[in-house]
Amino acid sequence: MKNEWPLWEVFVRGKRGLNHVHVGSLRASDGEMAVRHARDLYTRRNEGVSIWVVPAAAIVASSPDEKDPFFAPSADKVYRHPTFYDIPDNVPHM
């Protein structure tokens, strides 16, 4: 009989002041076990001060196939970047 535990994505906060960052995935029967396994698997050398686990099935992602059209709205708005604006060199602190 096949009895695969669900897949969990693991996020670790390396130290206070940093975001949680995705480090990998693991299999566990429930969230509590996933956190324990994540500790043993991804933080054996003080790599983290906090762990999040998320069922992989709960993640909604953009599709790589539509990469260009999906991100196009941000690519054509150059005026969102500070370098879009010409400010004379003699204006300080800007």
Added chain:
Amino acid sequence: MTSALQEYFDATIANEQRIEPRDWVPDGYRKTMVRQIAQHAHSEIIGMQPEGNWITRAPSLRRKAILLAKVQDEAGHGLYLYAAAETLGADRTELTENLIAGRQKYSSIFNYPTLTYADVGVIGWLVDGAAICNQVPLCRSSYGPYARAMIRICKEESFHQRQGYELLMTMMRGTQAQRDMVQEATNRWWWPALMMFGPPDADSTNTAQSMAWKIKRHTNDELRQRFVDMSVPQARALGVSLPDPQLRWNPEREHHDFGDIDWVEFKRVVSGHGPCNAERVAIRKAAHEEGAWVREAASAYAEKHAREEVMT
């Protein structure tokens, strides 16, 4: 349609960018990558056995704690890699079943026995050393999840190699019997360690395609040469000889020349007839089968609690 996808894939590889899990990839790339990652994962998991053999008989509490930590790391390496294989659509249980049914291979090095505690040191020095040579370039593999797993693994391998070498230095400062043990273990592991880099380039059928896909960065013979050049001064500093009368510095090539590898033995061990093949697979199979009730019980417990949560 396929050709546009293929073009995008080729351009990503050509630009030294990483392929990520949901990208379109050619079937051959996916198959090769799954095979490579699975074989690597199996090697880490089976690789726990030769050293695990000595945990209960470590000569001191310090060595026992170190060896436990090292073997636990190897379990971790296996799990990072199974996770990476899953991003390509492989099924973790199926991979384990492939291993215990002999459908997928693992590194031939783990089919040799560990006869004395010096073997623990020599494995750290030479076997983990060879693994480092192989793995450092794989940190730049074109497949993102594999490359990231390799970065994590390489950081940990350095501890593996250093603890082994330090163990051997300690034994070399001991009695003559201990020095003899180190030399004898070195003699047994040297040639199998050289075989870890795989068949010579002339016989390596997959190398060209793997190099083009950037899932392999150097040929087997290049990496083997690098390992020999690194090991010679390490052996000298340790005070052991390497069991190869033809091993000498070649000033023209600026590399060490070394003797012929026994590829007949290599093929024999890879195809299942090494000293420990049957034992290694039998132990993995027993662990998998005897653990089945634990996996089922944990699932039943999780299911029951999920139901209770819904009701309250």
